[in-house]
Amino acid sequence: MNRQERRRLGIKRKDPMVSIKQSDIDRMKEEATEKGCKMAFNLMMAVPAMVIHDKFGSLMKKEGRVEKFVDLCMEEYKYYEEGYVTLKELAQILKDEAGVEIKGWY
Template identity: 80%
Template sequence: MNRQERRGLGIKRKDPMISIKQSDVQAMKEDATMKGCKLAFTLMLALPAMVIHDHYGELMKKDGRVERFIDLCMDTYKCYEEGYVTLKELAQILKDEAGVEIKGWH
């Protein structure tokens, strides 16, 4: 894209070119992987713990208990996914109301 075209689009400057070493790219990948794994594990732990905290009595009825548990976990996950609750809030609720602390995830 030449200067006249950039001016026409309202672009003031070119994006700068940045050189990154392969070892830096690898370190960024490893860091992103680690953060993703921690997030996934925390979701896997916090959501079911919250469901048990909120619905223990309901889950003790034997008929269909696994299906109810899965449905309740999915409902809690949808609340997280849609932004109604954050992992930090879930962890705080579990700590305050159930006395359970999830360590090492943030």
């Protein structure tokens, strides 16, 4: 694009060309993936916490029930992150002990 075309379109200056190493791209992808996973997990915690708050309030003492639930979920997630349990094992435990089958976990 020449100078006359840039003036006509209202473009003040050219976009700078930036060189990035592949290792920098890989690092940025890794950071974005980690941030996205943590954000998705935190967002998914909001759904069951709201269900407990809205639908099961009469079954539990109101004071601190949602906080306790979230704390227990975070503790269980920590076990998964540290490698003490896998998704497959969690699914099997839920099926065997609670009779709940969740498909598509692993």
